[in-house]
Amino acid sequence: MAPKRKLENSKSSKAKARKNDPKVVKPDLLTTEQIHSLIDEVHKSSKFNNLVELLNQYRIIKATLVLSNDEKTEISARQLTFSLFKCFSNLIKEGKLVAKKSDDDNRKLLVKWLVNKYNTFVDTSCDFIVSKFAEETSLQLDMLEILLNLIKIESQHFKSGSNDLFFPNTTYRKIVESLLLSENGDILSDGSSDNFIVLEFVDKFKKHWDLQFYFFNNFGEVLEDWKNTKTDSQLRAIFANFLTLTRNELLFTQDAEELENQSTWIQRKLPSIAYKQSTFKTQYQKAFLQVLSYPLQLSQYKSILLILHKRIIPNMAQPQSIMDFLTDCYDISDDPAIPILALNSLYELMRKYNLEYPDFYTKLYSLLTPELLYIRYRSRFFRLCDLFLTSTHLSSNLVASFIKKLARLSLGASASGVVIVIPFIYNLLKRHPTCMIMLHNIEGSKAEDYSDPYDYNEKDPLKTNAVRSSLWELETLMSHYHPNIATLAKVFGEPFRKHSYNMEDFLDWSYLTLLDSEKTRKYKTAAALEYEEFDHLFAADDDKKVYAEGWSL
């Protein structure tokens, strides 16, 4: 028992150090020496009743820490926790927590009692992880580590046969639940949580396959229970923790052999169920469908949608089942970004899993809102929209509606939005020459009484009559204030010789990049000056010429 002795030594040295500083421990809190002596008694003289007293300590500790961050209490609590961990791990290693068939009744009773105490210890630790203290304490981190270490020990000693593969599922489930329920931390702007315990756990979580597998295994039911019992804000917090844990790529691969070689936390092979592709996929899907049905924040929608099509859908057994969620997202109109992000995953489902989406183009058309040209994810949308409108078999009514609406929106769009719209429309016109009538309508221009038949508010792109309208908006854009955009817009007045524009060159502009390209411009000639003379910059009392009329300094 060399390591144990060493530990005890270090403990005693610590205790000595503790002795030197005059500390004031609350009357009902045990001192370090007391703890040590109690633990020693458990070991040496099997005074298991001491455990009760020790475990009761936690109640006092929790009450203190919730109110204020008392450093001394925390230190002694850490001491206590560590000692208890040592104590329990020793008991486990000695086999005192497992009932054998040969044991007599008394012995069985003792084992049962000890198991009960052990469970109390685990539950208390979990409870500490869940509860929010006045300040973040390393006690909670310690407890997480101890719990995880207990899993290691359990996996070794709790198995029924020496050759069995065993993972302590129940204990791990408790840890996971407490982690998700943990009230620490806040929901960040990207929808995830900054819970320090969860973040600590993520480091281990992302490296070990067993933690990942048993996280999702049979988790769906728990999540469902929570959904029925918890309040909305609690569910959002749970989701934030969940997202923080699962947003990284999992170790899961389609390659069974590679999967078996993934490192595990318990450092030995897992039961064969952990390597079954279908089991994991089903469980994973269950968990996700459940968690996605929670009432989420808009930011959480965004962040889950951002990773959905790349990281999550491939791991699901039946990706079609996520469609309900996507459809809901697609219909959210509070934030224009969410439907656009959902579009990405929808496309993935349509492409790979043959999803049929009714009135897809109507929905797509409804996404063309004034905000579209201002939001950050517009390039994502236009990439996909370009793809959806590629087919030359689309009705010209439909394409014309898209063209007309985009042109209309560009009248109030930012420069970066207009930059996208112009080549986009050019490509559409090139691909669907029947829509050229919107630029060149000779009969219409000769007609006596002409009124614009386009219905801006019509939701169905097939019924907007856009094809009989004209693109005056683009003509107006030919005099856009930005010289390059104005020149770009002038292509509509020139022969359509260019095959198509490469959209990638136009998607990611912003005022910043526009300005950057101006900064680097070399000047050959002097900047032209205003020759018109103004007598005043700002409004003055006399009647002379003023530049900024109606304003004074």
Next chain:
Amino acid sequence: MAGSQLKQLKEALKSKGLIGQTNVKKKNKKQKTASETRRNDKEQVIGDIRTQFNQFDQRINRTKHDVSIIQGGKFVKLGSKQHNEAVRTHSTVQKTMKLQYELEKKGHGKTGGLVDRRFGENNKHLSAEEKMLERFTRERQASSKRGNMFSIESDDDNDDFEAGGFTLTHGGRALTLGDGDEAALSDEETSLGAGKTRYVDEDQMEEEGQPARKKTKKEVMKEVIAKSKFYKHQRQTEFKKTQDDIEDLDEDFGDVMQEMYNVKQPTAPKFSTKTQEEIDYDNKVRELTYDRRSVPADRTKTDEELKKEHEEKMKKLEADRLRRMTGFVDDDRDAEGDDLDDDFWAGSDENDEDGFAIKESDAEESNEENSSSGEEEEATTKNFGRTLPVKKPQVSIPSNHQEFVKALVEIEADRQPAYVKKIVEVYKPNLAEGNKDKMNIFVGILFEHLLFLSNQDEPNSILIEQLADIIKRLSESYNQVLVENVREEINNIQDRIADSSLLKRDLVFFVLVGFLFSTSDHYHLIVTPTVILMNEILSTLVYSDEATINQISQGVFTADILLTYQRYSKRFVPEIVNFLQKALLLLIPEPTKIAQDVRGSIFSTSTIFNSKLNISKSEKFSTLESTEMSISQLFAGDESSQFKFQLLNKIIALIDKSTSLWKEKSALIEVVESFIVILKHAVKYFATSLPQTTNLLNKLVKIQNNLLKERKPLALQHHRALAIATFAPKFEENFNPDKKSYDVNRERQEMNKIQNQLKKERKAALKDIRQESRFVAGQQIEEKKSMYDAYHKKMAHIVNSISTIEGAEKNEYEKEKKQRKNK
């Protein structure tokens, strides 16, 4: 063939159509006569007839088998007429070549020959008769002179000897009596041979040929030696003579110097006798001579002319502006910045007058204000004419902004512009070296200072205006440095926009850019990035969910300036439309009421919500007295409804301004429509307090109705139809295998033809040359062969004869021996 030769000939000529009736109509016109087909063939036809009749020239080869060979690139039947023809020509060629060769061989290795030097033989300018005549006279003259030789009366013997052609020679050299005679002779010769032609008589030639004989080397050397000896002697005597002269002079030198010393010098120079007046006069005269010649001064222009000139200048500037607006900027436009290099130095006098710093009114002000320094200023400006100011300048140019601020602290605000002007005056680049760099820095400082002033809590607007005026005047000369400063400021503002911490100076900066630079250009180095910045400010309101009153008010100001920028070019700014709508929706009471109506038409947003900024509907306002707002207000964050009301008033004015600016735009209907929806709602609350709203609404409705009537579908694609490129093979309709060229271009065809001919000729010539040289080589080999043959034959013959003789001798010897034995 019947009849005599003559008859046959006649017949033949007639049948070919060369004699007799040519226009006889034949019954079966199979063969065309020569005259009918080609007149040029006449010669050929005649030639044919001739050969036909000359039966003896024809050679007929009869061949057993029908064999065709290729001759001259054509299939020719062996023994046919054509073949014979070719063979014959070949043999003739061979014969001529042989002849030629023989001739050359004969002449080979033979030089010299008779040179015909008879008078005028080689002169082409003389006709045969002239030649004869001239020769005759010459002969006669010569003979008459020869006759004189023996005449006793003649006393001039020498002449006679000469004329007679008897010259005495020694060693091949003619013995002449002197150079003079020879010259005379040559004179006579030149006079005889008038002009270029030189007439030489046959007889004379023979006589003169003797002395003109080429000298031998020995003779030449002798002559050279003799000459050099003669010259050497001459030089020696000359040298000796000069030496003697020098010696004589040296002897006399002492005496001469003595004399010189004895002469008394005059006490004063002669011109010193002049009086002071005279000296002054002289000086004046000298000055006058060096003075610049007076030139007629430019006529003082009349007011009308000045006005016209100004108008023209304005017209030119306007034309330039228009050109830049449409984007047609070429590099050779008169760049104002370049004036710094060329005109700045030369035209500095002009600058003094209507200069870039002093406006008359300003100058007066400054004179009044600081009379003490005004005098000094005058003193220095007087000196500017030609010399540098001797005094140390009273003002010192700052090297950075802090220094400048420090210097200005001591000066009252009223006098600061005068101070700045003085710095500009004193540090004109043409006054001292390095001033230009200093001024460059100073202009930057001035620009910075202006913005610095405007950023203060209570900016002195008069001072700022005056400084802006100075910068405007300097901007022409210091364009580049100003541009650099402005660019830097743009970067700073960009950072401030990112932090959403705009300053007052940034808004003033926008005004200043519009004040200084031409904002109507299609592309402008400064204005384009500034406009981007302004739009970025406008769109931040659209991006942000929680708009503040500051954002709105600053945006209103920016939009106003942006519209002022576009007062000429009338460019469309989508951000302004969007901004105005959003701002309106944020300010008017109860925007959610119109949410349904608005959704379909406005560009700003599809969701409308009540914000904390909306003016409450119960609030009552009295009409505004003044619409003027100050920039400081925009940063106060004042959320009082009175301020919002003022902003609303501004926004309505801006809508008015923008719609009248864009009245030409075809999509204005949509823009106007979106405003109408919101304004209709706004009118309910502000009809009395803000009558402009009602007016604007009516105006917009009117505009919309008019535009709706006028607007027609676009027809932008009126382009010339483009031909599709085809690659079909070219098909010649009148193809003729004999035709060489189908070129339509007559000239080119001719050219090609000639080139082709030239090529052919060259080939033929080369072929001939080769043939000839081959022939010559063959001949030479043959000759050599025959020569060797002859030699061997000869040798064999000799050997034979020797052996015969030997044999005979041997026999003889044997015989003799036998005989002796027998004896």
